[in-house]
Amino acid sequence: MSDTDSKEKGFDAAEYLEAQPTVAVRTQIAWDDDAEQQRGRRFSQSSRPDLARSTSRDSISSVRSRTRNANAGIPIEFRTLSFNVSQSRSQARGDYDYPTKKPVAGKDNRVETFSKADEHVVAIDQLYQRLRVSPTQGLSKEGAAKRLRDDGPNVLPQRRKNYIKTLLRYVFGGFCSILWVGVIIFFICWRPLGDPDPAPYNLGLAVLVIIVIVLQACFSAFQDWSTAKTMNSILDMLPSDAHVLRDGEWTTVRTHDVVCGDIVRIKIGDKVPADLRLVETSGDIRFDRSAMTGESEEVEGSIETTDDTFLESRNIALMGTIVTNGSGMGVVVLTGARSVMGGIAKATASVKDKPTSIQQEITRFVIIIVGLTACLAALILFTWLGWVRKSYPGYMNVVDMLDDVMGCVVAFIPEGMPVAVALTLMMIARRMKAADVLPKSLGTVEMLGCVNVICSDKTGTLTENKMTVTSVGFLDESISAAEATTRIQDGNKVDALTKLHRAARLCVDASFDPLSMDLPIPERLTQGNATDGAVLRFSEAAIPNSGVQETYRQVAQLPFNSKNKYMLTLHDDDDGNDEKQQEKKTFLALVKGAPDVLLPKCSSYFSYHQNKVLPLDQEARGMLSAVQTKLSSNAERVILLTERRYAPQAALGTNDLTRELGENCFSDLTIIGVLGIFDPPRPESAATVATCRRAGIRFYMMTGDYGLTGAAIARQIGIFTGERAPDTFATLQERRSPATSPTKDIEPDFSYHSLLLEGAQIGMLIDEDWDIVCEYEEIVFGRCSPEHKMRIIQELQKRGKATAVTGDGVNDAPALKAADVGIALASGSDVALEAADLVLLGKFDSIIEGIRLGRLVFQNLQKVISYLLPAGSWSEIWPVIMNVFVGVPLPLSSYLMIIICVFTDLFMSMALIMEKEEFDLMSLPPRNHRKDHLINLKIYAQSYLFIGVMETICAHAMFFLYYWRHAGIPASALFLAFNKYSAGFYGYTEAELEHFNIVGQSVYFITLVILQWGNVLSIRNKRLSIIQADPIRKGRRNPWLVPAALVALVIAIFVTEEPGLKKLFGTGSAPLEFYFIPIPLALGILVMDELRKVLVRCWPSGPIARIAW
Structure with missing residues (x-):
């Protein structure tokens, strides 16, 4: 060509x-x-x-x-x-x-x-x-x-984003679909039902609701854009x-x-x-x-x-x-x-995103609210048709009835909640980013707070991945690495040491970084895995530039992987042979790997003291086992070095040779010796494990190392506690036996026991064994393959555990994918980072910050919702009920209901978003992500039946007090007034009665705004007293709370005093005393909630504690 x-x-x-x-x-x-x-x-x-x-x-x-x-x-x-x-x-x-x-x-x-x-x-x-x-x-x-x-x-x-669908979701999604029904009804009430004299009030309400929808859509768009920007910036890191x-x-x-x-x-x-x-x-x-x-x-x-x-x-x-x-x-x-x-x-561009758990919880709440709204609206409609319209003609026409129906809709729907939820998630995501905890999605933020079991890899995660050869062992001799280096440098002609040095220098898949060659050997950077880097430094430190690689030219290699747990190199040590005789040549094969994996493939060993090859009899195998146990108990990774001569049949450099070596070269091996490699634990590992344990999270280790090595590290960092030896597979077999298993009447408690299992034993566990294993508080799984790690996670999940896996290697990827939350270190392999849901850029203990923020997002969302529901839902629905069923003049207009939900309460809820965690956040057990809903019966009880009832009673009391003091109309006269509340009632004209009503509505509205001050002070602490955690002093200080309360009050004054709004929406100026009388009532709400907290603290098992949120 x-x-x-x-x-x-x-x-x-x-x-x-x-x-x-x-x-x-x-x-x-x-x-x-x-x-x-x-x-x-x-x-x-x-x-x-x-x-x-x-x-x-x-x-x-x-x-x-x-x-x-x-x-x-x-x-x-x-x-x-x-x-x-x-x-x-x-x-x-x-x-x-x-x-x-x-x-x-x-x-x-x-x-x-x-x-x-x-x-x-x-x-x-x-x-x-x-x-x-x-x-x-x-x-x-x-x-x-x-x-x-x-x-x-x-x-x-x-x-490619479908902007039309996105816009429709913003405008018609969630609560907006119900609000559009309200817009249509308000327009109908204005015209044609309002003809010939249409009321501007209904038109104004329709426009106001549209403004609310547009504001929610704009904020949702901004929140999506901001969240996408934050998540993209996270992924760009x-x-x-x-x-x-x-x-x-x-x-x-x-x-x-x-x-x-x-x-x-x-x-x-x-x-x-x-x-x-x-x-x-x-x-x-x-x-x-x-x-x-x-x-x-x-x-x-x-x-x-x-x-x-x-x-x-x-x-x-x-x-x-x-x-x-x-x-x-x-x-x-x-x-x-x-x-x-x-x-x-x-x-796959058209595939939809899976909703997060918070989105599912909000959807669940929307369904509940919409259902309640529809039921109450239908009840009002049928009550009007069947009773009010007939019994009290002239009291409520079609427009008034529809206004009450829409008042019901507006009252039940907390319009500000979607905004508050979105803000909370956005703020938490930014906090995580600032803490070098990088979630790939907001769903990860939520799920991290539910984790109750963390399964962590050892090497590079719990340890520093800074490996050093510390021990050298033979079947009949054990010395330190420093002593071995000295003997080699002194020219000691012990063949065992020479062979071991040769194997360590040749059977290694690492090299020195060229940029660090001027540094001392212990300080040089290496390219390759950390284990081989340690072996390389050891061999190079013994004889720098030994030239052994030139003498024994490598012609093939089988790299180490987590499944086989060994590597092989093939070397040509006879350059003088004729290429035509290549098929008859023998090569030096060096195999390095896990002792328990390679031992069955060995038939002899080189004796250090006798300086010759001896048969690997049972006694010799026991000697090797003793060496391995000794080094492993010192938290050293044990690497076995072996050799043999091999004459390949396949041509060099072909796939056939690779297959041949894998099938035929791993037999009749001669043991040279072992290397003990120590990888120190990270300084923060012990504190991280202890914090997780205090937070009710079990911390397990899954390592590819020998079980005793993992157990030694586990004891150093607190995964294993106590003096007793851990249970083993034999313990599980004994419990499985009918003769030794506990009776059915006595359930054994394994939560304070430790367990050590090897990878080969994992495959032998049956379901009954896993039921026991998953109850242990402390577990180390040794010699784990990727399949073993994934099996462990699946068994935990089958038993309702919310799992997180931490790791940085290729062998961790399947478990990272299978876990509820996969956590990788930024220094990890590509495959681990791909599989993970969350990446730690900082130290390992930043996982604690991630868990804390994951719990905090759920806790603060519950506080926000608990704050919004009393005034934004419960206290707004009762005025409609009082108007329709009791005949009281409407205590709160739909316009003022919307102002509470969208404006005055929103600023206070934004202040709650900034709340710090409570003192016991990291000492409580994790929530059950399958059973513990964001909005549960306890929150409904707290918001509706406790705080909501007090606010409703107080607001109605202020409404009736205004009528009594300024109109001389007692509350008893307003009950069952119905159509009697018209011209001539207590000698007042229609206009005067209407004025009393709209001012009374403003009084009700102002009272709710001020009562919410007491609500927010009580809701920000679930268990602590306001004296212990006030919003002013340091510790639980929230500088946003007081400004938000003042902004809410300013908005309330503006919407009731601005002349244009007063004329359009029919509001009146509340008398000055009604800005002060509600303040002690707000304090009363705080005092009542303080009393509830005292009862919960004094009687944690009492009936109040069981229903308290």
Whole structure:
């Protein structure tokens, strides 16, 4: 193919090149030292960048979380990766074939996108030529920048918002749908029912309700925008990085800066940044495509074409998939919207978001309120039709009746509640961000407060991930690492030490960061996992620049993974052999891993004292077990080093060799020795565990380490307490036995016991065992695989536990996804960050702040609702009832009801949002997210039957007092007045009686506003006295409370005194004394609630305590 031909070729998912010659790709990875050293590895030291390789808001996980829920299916055309795809035309642009994207007309175009794509079959050299990229130099920085400008960033298409639907939701959603009914009725009452003399009052009410709806819609839009901005800024703090070759050097760039033609390295735990054609692999690379296909089975990668279709061939790594094993290198062929994941993102754009638990609670409350409103409105209508209209003609015409019906609607609906709830969630999300606790959704904020079990990984989460080799052991000798280093440096010719040093230096998947090579060896940063970094420092400190890697050239490797718990390297230690005799050569195979996993594969050991290989008999196995137990009890991770000679049958650098090594090389191993590696606990881990325990949250450990190692760390940080040894699997078996199990009359209490289980034992537990296990207060699960961790979470959830999982590794991802709240550290792997619901940027103890805020959001929402309901609902419905059923002149107009709900109460509720937590917030048990509703019977009792009744009685008393003092009409005369309240009643004219009524309504209104001061002071503390937690002094100081109360009073004065409003809505000026008389009544409400708190504190099991909120 000529250069001119190649320049005329263009490609992307919508428009592909002419068919290229089909050539089977046979390029294989060359396992040499240079390739090994060039591998990109994550820093293992604490000084590594905290935000390295995390999730961005443009990642597949973030897009999926915003556009899909768990029940949403993947479009049928994407459920298999076999597509019929169309061929594209080419277009040349400068030095690179930039794609021209045609509009995608619909499903058929999406299905035909990849049918004749040939990037998976074209020869590698031809692909490099087509993409105008050097396989050894990569793209130039200038060339990459130009492609980025022309092609756009490597991000997935965002869901296009349907603004019409969004607007309709704002205007007609929630309570607004009922308010629109009120608008229509008010308009009808104005005209035609009000003809020939329509009352401006009804028109004014209709306009006012419309204003309320518009204000709610505007605030909802602002809240959505502000929340989206906050959440996007949170996700932007988690940038995703890729390791690319630019100008001949490997460098790290943001994923959204990756362009077509970039050569990218990927390794276990990475998220594939774009659609790649694999050009090198470790032979055992596998991908998790579940995010795309819904299938959990991993897909093996290859450098060879395995299928004619682009999407089925295993030499294509798809954007958004996770590397679950191995490593490799590929060249980018598709990015962003042109990738396969980009097509899926478009296809799933119409999937609705799943409502959060708070939204579900609000919906539940709306349904209850709407039901009560409809029942009362219907009762008023039928009462008017069947009794009032006939018995008291002229008392209430159709317009008056409809006004009362709408008064009922306005009274029952707390119009300000949606605004208050939205503000609360927004404020809590911002507080979490400020505390370096980054939730990916508001639902996470709510759920975190419900968590009652935290299952935490150990390494890197509870510990610092700063590993150091502290012990060296042989079956017949144990020494410290420092002593071993000294002996090696002194030239001690003990073969066991020499072999151990060689194995430690060769069988390691880590390298020193080039930028830290000038530092002392203990201070150098390493690239790779922390365990291998510790082994590397130990071996290099013993003999710096030993040259052992050149003597024993690595020719193959099986990397460590959390399932197998071992790694293997194959080394050529005889460079003089003729290549023709390669098939007869034997190589040095070194295997490093968990002792309990490798021991069954061993047949001999090298004796330190006898300096020779001896059979691994039963006595020797007991010696190894004793060494492992000793080191594990000191909280050391034990690594077993073994070796053997092996003559492979398959050619070097092939997938066949990888399979052969995995099947045949793990037998007849010779034990060299063990390394004890210590990883110190984080300084804040013990305090975090203790705080969680005080908050009623159980703290379990799930570790891939040996159980005794995990138990030793657990005892250091307080997961295990007490002096007694933990229960084991044998204990569970004894309890399972009928002869030793407790009788049915005596329920055993395991809450103060500790339990230690190994991974192999988890699979043997039956349901009865899990019933017991899930009641333990202290548990360490050792040797956990990813499947074990997910099983633990599922069993806890089946028994009603709200679970959180903390972790940072690839093996934590399934459990992070399965948990109610997945919590990852910002320094964790890509796959962990993708799976998590919440990311901790700061120290591990910031999880406490997240839990505190999660509980606080629920507590403050309950306070806000408890504050709104007495005046905004209960005290407003009784004036309507008194008017319709008792014949009292209407004590409160619909206009003033709306003012209370939307304006005066709103400012006070906003002040409640800013309340600090109560003293016992973190000492109370977590709420049950299945049973404990946001608005429960206790809140209804507190708001309606306690505070609400007092406010209703006091407000009516002020209404009747005004009539008695200023009109001389006693309350007894107003009861059952009905149509008697007309011209001549107590000698007054119709106009005078109407004036008394509208002023009385203002008195009722002013009284409610002032009574709410006492309500807010009582409601802000559930149990503490106002003396212990007043809003002025420090501790529980709330500087917003007094200004909010004054603003509410100013609004009340304005709406009752402003001449225009008085004329339009029929309000009157309340006499001055009625601004002062309600103040002692408000204090009386506070005193009564203080008495309730005293009764609850003195008799916590009494009847008052049982119904108190």
